[in-house]
Amino acid sequence: xxxxxxxxxxxxxxxxxxxxxxxxxxxxxxxxxxxxxxxxxxxxxxxxxxxxxxxxxxxxxxxxxxxxxxxxxxxxxxxxxxxxxxxxxxxxxxxxxxxxxxxxxxxxxxxxxxxxxxxxxxxxxxxxxxxxxxxxxxxxxxxxxxxxxxxxxxxxxxxxxxxxxxxxxxxxxxxxxxxxxxxxxxxxxxxxxxxxxxxxxxxxxxxxxxxxxxxxxxxxxxxxxxxxxxxxxxxxxxxxxxxxxxxxxxxxxxxxxxxxxxxxxxxxxxxxxxxxxxxxxxxxxxxxxxxxxxxxxxxxxxxxx
Numbered sequence: 001x002x003x004x005x006x007x008x009x010x011x012x013x014x015x016x017x018x019x020x021x022x023x024x025x026x027x028x029x030x031x032x033x034x035x036x037x038x039x040x041x042x043x044x045x046x047x048x049x050x051x052x053x054x055x056x057x058x059x060x061x062x063x064x065x066x067x068x069x070x071x072x073x074x075x076x077x078x079x080x081x082x083x084x085x086x087x088x089x090x091x092x093x094x095x096x097x098x099x100x101x102x103x104x105x106x107x108x109x110x111x112x113x114x115x116x117x118x119x120x121x122x123x124x125x126x127x128x129x130x131x132x133x134x135x136x137x138x139x140x141x142x143x144x145x146x147x148x149x150x151x152x153x154x155x156x157x158x159x160x161x162x163x164x165x166x167x168x169x170x171x172x173x174x175x176x177x178x179x180x181x182x183x184x185x186x187x188x189x190x191x192x193x194x195x196x197x198x199x200x201x202x203x204x205x206x207x208x209x210x211x212x213x214x215x216x217x218x219x220x221x222x223x224x225x226x227x228x229x230x231x232x233x234x235x236x237x238x239x240x241x242x243x244x245x246x247x248x249x250x251x252x253x254x255x256x257x258x259x260x261x262x263x264x265x266x267x268x269x270x271x272x273x274x275x276x277x278x279x280x281x282x283x284x285x286x287x288x289x290x291x292x293x294x295x296x297x298x299x300x301x302x303x304x305x
Contacts, residue, residue, distance in 0.1 A: 010040070010056040014066070016081045022074040023051040024288045028262055029073055030055060031235075056086070102142055105149035107173050123176050125202050127167055140233050140259040143284055143291030144170050147257045148231075152177055157228035159183075161221055161249065163242070164234040164260070168195030168208060174229070175199075175207035183220045183227075185211040215242045216249050224248050230256045236265035240272040247276040252296060255281070259291040266290050 016026075023043035030041045038058040045051055063083055070078045101110035101117050108122045118124040148170065151157065162171040162184040171184035172195075186192050192212045199208040211218040215238075228251050232239060239258055250256055256278060261269055263285060269292065270280055279297040283290060 010058055010086060012057045012060040012083060013086050014053075014055040014057070014061075014081050014083050016053045016078070017050050018053060018074070018077050018080070020045070020051045022077050023053045025073050026053050026070055028288070029070065033069065060085075102145075104142060104145035105152075106177075107145055107149065109145070109169060123173065125169060125172050125176070125198075127169065127198060140261075140286075140289045140291065141166075141169055143286050143289065144231055144233050144257055144259050145173060146284070147291060147293055148173055148177070148229075151229060151255060151257075155228075157255075159227045159229075159251070161216070161227040161230045163215060163221070163230065163232040163246065164238075165195050165210070166191050166233070168198045168210075170231050170233065171195065171208045171210075172199055172202050172204045175204040176202065179207070181207050181209055183209045183211070185213055185216070185218055185221055187214045188212070216245050221249060225251055227251055228254045230254065231259075232256070233259040235260045236262065236269055239269050243272040243276050247273065247278060250278075250296070254295065256294045257291065258294065259289065261290040261292065263288060263290055266292065270294075 016023075018026075027041050027043045030039065034041075040056045041054075043051055043053045060083075067078045067081065070081075101108055101114045103109075106121060106123045107125065108118060109125045109127060110117065112126055115124075115126070156178060157174075158180065160171075160174045160178070160180070160182040162168075162174070162182065165171050165184035165186045168184060171182045174180075175182040184195060186195065189212045192210050195208070196205075196210055199205050199210070209220055211220045213221075216222050222245075225248075227249050230246060230250055232242065232246060234242075239260065246256060256273070258269060258273075266283070273294055277296055278294040281293040281295055283292050285291075
């Protein structure tokens, strides 16, 4: 699952009202089982305290097989799932109904319908419901935003990189706060287009420099020892594979923020980065997801053959 990246031409949705534990378990399973370019998964708490799971598919799934996949994890709660065809123009708007603005320090991520809640000193980031699926509600994005708040209190990074930018929230936030260029990339051109539109919408077009490529395999990102602050909000397996290249572009005293991790994935990811000479500075957990902050100071890097 990649937050902020909508499936291409969604045709069908599945909705289910459930409890928090079941919603998180299904997000985890579906995010690992389905291609993130073809399926978007989200779970959020509604104002009444109940949790809503929403899944959007490019192609209508085999409903019986899907329910069979989920049943061993959450039991008969899956029998309440509702499948329905959707129109392209309606799917994102429907997925965002009931979501509240998200605050992290001075940063406020909100939809266009919540402009009235923006305060005078806020760094407001508006994510247009017509452009992107994610709006920062996911624990991984919020975790990264909160770490950005902490780093801005400690220092003023000159060079920032956001790998797996999705809707561009982190890059936009850093650019707006620092008034400096921020490099951001994603493996999917659709995500890059979304991020570019959001940067324009939020007055950061001139400061967010975007690329479409895997990891840091682009001239904008592949700069050894250059970035003071690097964000990588992806998933555990690609984060482990990217350890050598992310550490290569990190400045000697730079900070690396990793997210998109389930709690069970944390030891393996920490080990992969310790092998590159990075040590854990702090760890935060939100909604079953972990955010890690690392810097140089671990074991000597292993040779990569």
